[in-house]
Amino acid sequence: MSEQTQDHQSLISKAGFETRAIHAGYEPDPTTGAVIPPIFATSTYKQDGVGGLRGGYEYSRSANPTRTALEGNLAALEEGERAFAFASGLAAEDTLVRSTCRPGDHVVIPDDAYGGTYRLFDKVERAWGVEHTPAPVSDIDRVRAAIRPGQTKLVWLETPTNPLLNIGDIEALASVAHEAGALLVVDNTFASPYLQQPLTLGADVVVHSTTKYAGGHSDVVGGALVVRGHDLAEQVAFHQNAIGAVAGPFDAFLTLRGLKTLGVRMDRHCDNAEKVVEFLTEDRRVDSVIYPGLIEHPGHRIASRQMKRYGGMVSFRVSGGEEQALAVCERTEVFTLGESLGGVESLIEHPGRMTHASVAGTALEVPADLVRLSVGIETVEDLVADLDRALG
Missing domain, CATH: 3.40.640.10 (Type I PLP-dependent aspartate aminotransferase-like (Major domain))
Structure with a gap:
């Protein structure tokens, strides 16, 4: 050099x-x-x-x-x-x-x-x-x-x-x-x-x-x-x-x-995730929303100290148990049912049956009513409307 x-x-x-x-x-x-x-x-x-x-x-x-x-x-x-x-x-x-x-x-x-x-x-x-x-x-x-x-x-x-x-x-x-x-x-x-x-x-x-x-x-x-x-x-x-x-x-x-575009993409992922979280927290068909940006999240204070923003990943538990969680995952049209995360497109998955099937029956088993979202950079109104339809 x-x-x-x-x-x-x-x-x-x-x-x-x-x-x-x-x-x-x-x-x-x-x-x-x-x-x-x-x-x-x-x-x-x-x-x-x-x-x-x-x-x-x-x-x-x-x-x-x-x-x-x-x-x-x-x-x-x-x-x-x-x-x-x-x-x-x-x-x-x-x-x-x-x-x-x-x-x-x-x-x-x-x-x-x-x-x-x-x-x-x-x-x-x-x-x-x-x-x-x-x-x-x-x-x-x-x-x-x-x-x-x-x-x-x-x-x-x-x-x-x-x-x-x-x-x-x-x-x-x-x-x-x-x-x-x-x-x-x-x-x-x-x-x-x-x-x-x-x-x-x-x-x-x-x-x-x-x-x-x-x-x-x-x-x-x-x-x-x-x-x-x-x-x-x-x-x-x-x-x-x-x-x-x-x-x-x-x-x-x-x-x-x-x-090269990580910064601008992450800002949009975070913007969209915050709007999705706002919708989910106000919806009676959702039992709980898990997102570090929520004040009630037990790790919110630490996340605020060590993170610039709270990210594009959102998890939530649905009313109706595993059957309803699976149905929500299968009904979305803008959110694609698929494993992985972090892409420009929004993804939805059921961790218990998909990414975390390997921990079923162990101390690490995840709740059956849990849905995980990787919120992409699409028009956020389309994402919210898609989840609204999927929740039924």
């Missing part, structure tokens, strides 16, 4: 979020002046002599210029030391566990964790010898009690959680984890780096399913880790290369394209 490029990126690193989202991690191509990173669809690179790497590239599992641009951008947005892009969010999670844990170690996870995360720890990491204990992220004392001194290596936090939107105090939980010699890992998928930067609050690692708000258009699957601290970054870098579940160049290109 030239001195001029270093100076420019240093300037960008101090700029506002939207400026970093557009400019961080990449300089216009010196040959063509291309302002958007090209898709480097290559597996290998010509070396300048034996062991003489040109720009540090030798093989695209180890590094690819398109992926490098994405990783630089993510590190800037999360204010981390380094970022690492993976083929999926779960690939990122598994690589992190392999980087930091060994058989016999222990992890504390949320007691309402994303179903895929629970399945990873319960069915994959447990078989490898890593044990886990669920604890409510909103109860600092219970998280502390779940830690096994000398054995717990990671305290795993989602905030907001999926799908019950519980809030954990990142700063306080970082202190609890560090007192025990553990790392605090924060899954920041629901908030995105636009609404929350956990590393600035004391977290050690941020996890993203970049499939969701980062990509933002439901056209790519990916994951990321962003870390603070040189030694941890070196551990993750080694395992990313050794395990090899990396983001391909086209996936990296699409995710980076999505990140």
Whole structure:
């Protein structure tokens, strides 16, 4: 990297979020002046002599210029030391566990964790010898009690959680984890780096399913880790290369394209979610609405302190139980019945039968009458009218 490029990126690193989202991690191509990173669809690179790497590239599992641009951008947005892009969010999670844990170690996870995360720890990491204990992220004392001194290596936090939107105090939980010699890992998928930067609050690692708000258009699957601290970054870098579940160049290109509009999209997601919440809270066909922006939400005060706004995810429980919840999910026309979240289009799902089916019958089982919304950026009046019709 030239001195001029270093100076420019240093300037960008101090700029506002939207400026970093557009400019961080990449300089216009010196040959063509291309302002958007090209898709480097290559597996290998010509070396300048034996062991003489040109720009540090030798093989695209180890590094690819398109992926490098994405990783630089993510590190800037999360204010981390380094970022690492993976083929999926779960690939990122598994690589992190392999980087930091060994058989016999222990992890504390949320007691309402994303179903895929629970399945990873319960069915994959447990078989490898890593044990886990669920604890409510909103109860600092219970998280502390779940830690096994000398054995717990990671305290795993989602905030907001999926799908019950519980809030954990990142700063306080970082202190609890560090007192025990553990790392605090924060899954920041629901908030995105636009609404929350956990590393600035004391977290050690941020996890993203970049499939969701980062990509933002439901056209790519990916994951990321962003870390603070040189030694941890070196551990993750080694395992990313050794395990090899990396983001391909086209996936990296699409995710980076999505990140450039993250700020404006998140503002619209939040605007629409607030209007949807207002409608649902006043509707007698709805028993309760779960949204951190509501004053009555038990995590509202903490969310107000550590988040810029409250996000585009809304959950609610319907009158009439599971049968009515399923009916609502099947009746919508503007909200698409589907898994995933964070795209420009609005999605509706029944967590108990869909994204969280893997926790059925466990302590993490979600209520049968729960409906989860990923509120998109459509005309909000159309979204409200659609839910009104679906509620019947």
